[in-house]
Amino acid sequence: MTAKKGFLLLLIAALVAAFFLFDLGQYLSLDYLKSQQAAFQELAGEHPLRVLGGFFVLYVLVTALSLPGAAILTLAAGALFGFWWALLLVSFASSLGATLAFLASRFLFQDAVQQRFGERLKKINAGVEKDGAFYLFTLRLIPVFPFFVINLLMGLTPIRTGTFYWVSQLGMLAGTAVYVNAGTQLGQLESLSGILSPGLIGAFALLGLFPWLARLPVRLWQTRRIYQGYQKPRHFDRNLVVIGGGSAGLVSAYIGATVKAKVTLVEQQRMGGDCLNTGCVPSKALLKSARIAHLEKQAHHYGFRSIANEFDFSDIMARVQRVISKVEPHDSVERYTGLGVECLHGHARLISPWEVEVDNSTEGNEGTIRLTTRSVILATGASPLVPPIPGIDQVRALTSDTLWELTALPERLLVLGGGPIGCELAQAFSRLGSQVTQVEMQSRLMPREDEDAAASVTAALEDSGVRVLTEHKALRFSVENGTSQLHVEHRDQESVLPFDAVLVAVGRRAHTEGLGLSALGITTRANGTIEVNERLQTRFPNIYACGDVAGPYQFTHTAAHQAWYAAVNALFGRLKSFKVDYRVIPWATFTSPEVARVGLNEDDARQQGIPYEVTKYGIDDLDRAIADGVDQGFVKVLTEPGKDRILGVTIVGESAAELISEYVLAMKHGLGLNKILGTIHIYPTLSEANKYAAGEWKKNHKPERLLRWVERFHAWQR
C-alpha cells in the first residue's frame, strides 16, 4: 500500500472512530431532532446561509464517511428548510458525499480487488461497462439496498465517476423527495418505520422495477432501428435456413427438424464439412495406420524379434477414404431428408435479414433461388490459414484440405506449425516413413497446453523421428536447383530447410467470404470469426452463427454444443432464449501420447490470478499401462486450495481423450475428487489413473489430527 493510500485510510478510520467514540450518533437521532427542532428553526431564520452551508458540509461528511444518520439528516432538512430547498440541498450533498465515498473506495481498494479477482470479475466488469448506469439507477431507486454499500461496491467496478455521480443524483431523487417530504411532517412522525411502511416500500420497489420494464420498449426500438430499411416478408417459406452442412449446421438442422420446424440446409460442397471430409475423421484414420506402422519399431518391447511392415502409402490413403465413406451416411443428404430437412446444394448468401439466395446453377438446375425464412443460422466453418510467406506459391504447399489427395508419401515433409493439427500429422507422417521437420515460431509446441504436457508431446514426436524446431521463424520459400526449401531464422541465424512437400498448419480462418455479411453490416472480430452475443445472435436478432465460423473454440463437439443453442434460440427465442454455457469444455490432441484437457491448466490459472493446488499422478505407475507398454504420461488435477472443487484436468497418456470424460462429468455436475475416489473402477484399466489421482489428492489432505487420535486408539486396543 502506498503512503498516500495509508494516509487516507488512517484519516477515514480516525474520523469514523471519533464519531463512535464521542457518541456523535446521538445527535443524529429522531428524538434529538424533534427535541431541538424549534431551536434549529430559529437559528436557520437568523443565519440562513451559514446554516445551509454548515448543513451541506455535515451531510457530505456523513455520506462520504458512510456514517449512519443520512436518513435523519434528510428528514431534518425537510423540517428546517422546507420541501424545495431541502430537496435541492440534500440531492447535491448526498450525490457529492456518495461520490467521495465511491472515489475513496476506488482509490484504496479497486486495484487490489481487480488484481486478485480480476478474472472472476471479468463478467461483472463487462456488465458494468455495458449496463452500469442502468444497474446503478435500479439500485438507487430501491431503498432496501443501503446507499453506503452501493457507493463502496461501485468504487471497485470500472464505472466512470461522472456516470456514477449523475445516475446517483437522478436515481436518489425520488427517495430523497419522499424523505424530505416526510421531514416537513416531522411533528407527526414518531419513528423511521413510519416512513418505511409496506405501502411505501412497495411503491419504491415498483419504482425499482421501472427501469427493467422500460427495457422492453428500448429493446423494441433498438430492434426496429436495426431492421430499418429492410422489407420484412409477410409470410416466411421456412422457419429456419441453415447455411453450411458441417458439424454445426447438421446438428442445427437436426434439432430444427426434430421439433417439427420447416428447415432448409444449404451446403456448397460435401455434407459433413471439415470434420468428415478433411478433419477429424481422415486424420484419426491416418493416425491409426501410422500407429500400426510404428508397432514395427516397438516389436521388441512386446517380445517379437520383428514384425513385417510392408505397405504402400496409397493403400493407406485408400483406407482413409473408405473410413470417410463408412461414416458418410451419418451426414448424408438421404439421412437428413429422411429426418425432414430440405437439403439444397449450392452457395448460399444473405440478401436481407430474412432472405437467403442459393446459387445452385452448377447443378444444371434453375440457377439461383430465394428462400424466405424467419431465422438463419450461419455455420460456414473455417479454412486453413495460408500465411503470405514470400515464395509460398512456388512450392507445393499442402493444407489439411488438400493433404488427403496425396497418393505418394513425401520423402521429406516440412510441417509448418506446432499446434494440435501440425503435431498429429507430423507424427503420423513420420511414423509412416517421411523425414519430418516441424517448424514452430514459439518457444514450444502446443502453446495452449502446460509446459509438462507440451514437453511430453515433443519427446514423443522426437521419438517418432520428427525433427522439432521451435523458436524458428519462417522467412521465405525458394526453389534452388529444383529443390524446394524454407529459409528460417533462429536466434538471428538464418538456415535453410529442404523439403519435398510442406504442410501448412498455422491456424484456421473463419469462412465468411461471399456470405453477404458486409452488405448487411454483420461484423467480424479481429480473428475473422463472426461477432455474436452470448445467445449466438449477430447484430440481427434472427441471424445466428455457430461452429468454427463463430468461435471461440474450433472443435466438432463445441460446434454441436453451440448448434443446440443456435437452433433452440432461433426457433423459440421469442419465448425463451439461452446463453451458451462454456463452463466445462473438453478437448484433446490425438498424438501418442494423447493430451486431453478440461477446464483450467496451470498456465491459465496463473494468467487469470486464480489460486490453485496441483495433484499429479504418474501413469508410469499404473498396472494396466505397464502391461500394455504405454506407461507414460500423467493425470494432473487442479483444485481450489483446501477445497474438493476441481478447476481443471490435463491428462497425457494412452487414451487420454477417453479417460478425461470422467472428469468432464464430475466438473459438469459439481462432483469432487472424493466422489471419484469413492467410485469403483475396474482393475486393471487405464481409467484407474483417474481414481489414483483422486487418491493422491486425498493423501495430501488426510486429517492428520484425527489420525493421531486413531493411532492412540489402536495403541490402547493393543
Ligand SMILES: Cc1cc2nc3c(=O)[nH]c(=O)nc-3n(C[C@H](O)[C@H](O)[C@H](O)COP(=O)(O)OP(=O)(O)OC[C@H]3O[C@@H](n4cnc5c(N)ncnc54)[C@H](O)[C@@H]3O)c2cc1C
Ligand atoms: C486436420 C483436422 C483435424 C481435426 N480434428 C478434430 C478432432 O479430432 N476433434 C474435433 O473436435 N475437431 C477436430 N477438428 C476441427 C473440426 O473439424 C471443426 O471444428 C468442425 O468441422 C467445425 O464444424 P463447422 O460445422 O463449424 O464447420 P465445417 O465442418 O467447416 O462446415 C462448414 C460447411 O459450410 C459450407 N459452406 C461454407 N460457406 C458456405 C456457403 N456460403 N453456402 C453453403 N455452404 C457453405 C462448407 O462447404 C462446409 O461444408 C479438426 C480439424 C482439422 C482440419
